[in-house]
Amino acid sequence: MNYVTGLILLLVSSAIVNNVVLSQFLGLCPFLGVSKRVETAAGMGGAVIFVITIASFVSSVIYKYVLAPTGFQYMQTIVFILVIAALVQFVEMFLKKSIPSLYKSLGVYLPLITTNCAVLGTAINNVTNNYDILESVINGFGVAVGFTIAIVIMAGIREKIEYNDIPETFKGSAIVLITAGLMAMAFLGFSGVI
Amino acid sequence: MNKNIERLYNGLWKENPTFVLMLGMCPTLAVTTSAINGIGMGLSTTVVLVLSNMMISALRNIIPDRVRMPAFIVVVASFVTIVQFLMQGFTPSLYASLGIYIPLIVVNCIILGRAESYASKNPVIPSMFDGIGMGLGFTVGLTLIGVVREILGNGSAFGVNIPALNDYHITLFGLAPGAFIVLGFLVAIMNVVRRKMEAAGKPLPAVQGCLSGDCSSCGLSSSCTGKSLVHNTPEEIPVDPKDVAKPQPETKIEVKHTANAKNTEDVEKSGSDSSYADDDIVGKEEDK
Numbered sequence: 001m002n003y004v005t006g007l008i009l010l011l012v013s014s015a016i017v018n019n020v021v022l023s024q025f026l027g028l029c030p031f032l033g034v035s036k037r038v039e040t041a042a043g044m045g046g047a048v049i050f051v052i053t054i055a056s057f058v059s060s061v062i063y064k065y066v067l068a069p070t071g072f073q074y075m076q077t078i079v080f081i082l083v084i085a086a087l088v089q090f091v092e093m094f095l096k097k098s099i100p101s102l103y104k105s106l107g108v109y110l111p112l113i114t115t116n117c118a119v120l121g122t123a124i125n126n127v128t129n130n131y132d133i134l135e136s137v138i139n140g141f142g143v144a145v146g147f148t149i150a151i152v153i154m155a156g157i158r159e160k161i162e163y164n165d166i167p168e169t170f171k172g173s174a175i176v177l178i179t180a181g182l183m184a185m186a187f188l189g190f191s192g193v194i
Numbered sequence: 195m196n197k198n199i200e201r202l203y204n205g206l207w208k209e210n211p212t213f214v215l216m217l218g219m220c221p222t223l224a225v226t227t228s229a230i231n232g233i234g235m236g237l238s239t240t241v242v243l244v245l246s247n248m249m250i251s252a253l254r255n256i257i258p259d260r261v262r263m264p265a266f267i268v269v270v271a272s273f274v275t276i277v278q279f280l281m282q283g284f285t286p287s288l289y290a291s292l293g294i295y296i297p298l299i300v301v302n303c304i305i306l307g308r309a310e311s312y313a314s315k316n317p318v319i320p321s322m323f324d325g326i327g328m329g330l331g332f333t334v335g336l337t338l339i340g341v342v343r344e345i346l347g348n349g350s351a352f353g354v355n356i357p358a359l360n361d362y363h364i365t366l367f368g369l370a371p372g373a374f375i376v377l378g379f380l381v382a383i384m385n386v387v388r389r390k391m392e393a394a395g396k397p398l399p400a401v402q403g404c405l406s407g408d409c410s411s412c413g414l415s416s417s418c419t420g421k422s423l424v425h426n427t428p429e430e431i432p433v434d435p436k437d438v439a440k441p442q443p444e445t446k447i448e449v450k451h452t453a454n455a456k457n458t459e460d461v462e463k464s465g466s467d468s469s470y471a472d473d474d475i476v477g478k479e480e481d482k
Binding site for chain 2: 023029074078085121128168169172175180181182185188
């Protein structure tokens with residue numbers, strides 16, 4: 001029972017309390033680049049949930065059953081980034097062939113994620129924190145859900161910002177970053193929850 | 195020799211990765227809680243950048259073009275691993291405070307970007323100076339942002355307490371929101387500088403990386419087919435005079451265009467509105 005409670009706490013902590021974008025600064029590129037429309041942002045969020053959850057699982061299986069027994073732990077960075085890049089390609093091909101409807105909604109976003117530091121960061125964090133495989137998957141899922149929450153809220157705000165009269169100097173990414181700062185301030189309020 | 199000094203000047207000033215090109219924003223936001231952290235991150239990135247630039251430049255005629263990106267990634271990741279273990283051994287406290295961001299140097303746009311756009315086309319020595327220039331430019335950028343955040347957030351600079359500020363610091367600036375806000379104001383200041391320079395007839399190089407919303411400058415862009423989210427059609431990719439001067443390899447351009455065309459179709463087929471193209475490129479608005 002304690003284990004299950006731990007998993008739930010882990011999920012809440014990785015999704016909200018330690019939000020991947022707003023407190024860890026990972027995955028900023030898609031957060032700033034793909035947050036102009038809510039639908040696009042939600043699509044990106046869906047693809048990130050899909051990829052990070054699978055990548056967490058695969059990387060922690062590889063770490064536990066390949067790298068750790070052979071004493072190659074120090075290769076983790078190299079192995080993880082190659083595994084993630086290959087995985088994204090593979091997932092893309094698999095979806096295209098087997099689940100075309102899912103591919104239609106997530107396909108364009110998938111390759112964008114290969115370079116996303118949130119995926120590699122989550123895989124490395126799982127290992128650093130000594131999570132077992134189930135914990136890694138839960139943590140990966142939580143991180144991705146946190147990313148989706150942040151990017152969808154951001155896209156909603158940006159759709160409104162477009163109609164506002166902002167000083168010329170702050171137009172573009174300046175106002176977006178300051179908005180992100182205010183959102184981060186709001187998320188800071190969760191820091192005492194767990 | 196002149197070319198090497200020009201490379202240093204280019205990285206430190208003309209195309210400063212932090213202030214002008216706005217590359218590598220993840221570590222910029224994350225580690226600039228203090229000036230010392232900024233220096234540490236900047237220098238470790240510099241070491242990786244110099245070594246990987248030299249290695250990639252030395253191997254540039256051996257690596258086949260098709261497997262260029264995976265090869266670059268393996269080279270960069272190896273050097274990052276070496277730097278990581280050196281830091282763990284010799285500067286444990288810095289290693290602890292930089293944490294996850296050290297292995298994440300692998301995915302820093304600056305490193306793969308320089309490998310792709312400079313080191314893979316130039317001899318070893320200029321590539322080394324390019325790495326030193328860009329790396330030091332990044333270090334200076336991180337240190338300056340770190341000093342500002344440390345003074346505002348902690349009332350100290352380089353770890354030295356400033357007595358006059360004891361009662362007047364805003365802890366928020368040392369935390370996550372402060373990072374976003376400081377960077378937002380930095381972008382705003384750079385917008386003003388950009389406009390002034392343009393009026394004076396000396397426009398700055400365009401913003402690259404995340405903040406431009408333009409993937410084409412990213413080192414992995416040739417393998418990334420998601421660009422159509424930002425640029426719906428290949429025609430709309432703004433042509434940078436700098437890029438024309440330095441023509442890209444033929445194959446890469448082909449890959450880009452087919453990828454873009456394919457994805458444009460995908461987007462249209464999926465029936466979602468094709469309004470992505472209407473979006474202005476963030477940070478380039480002031481250039482118009």
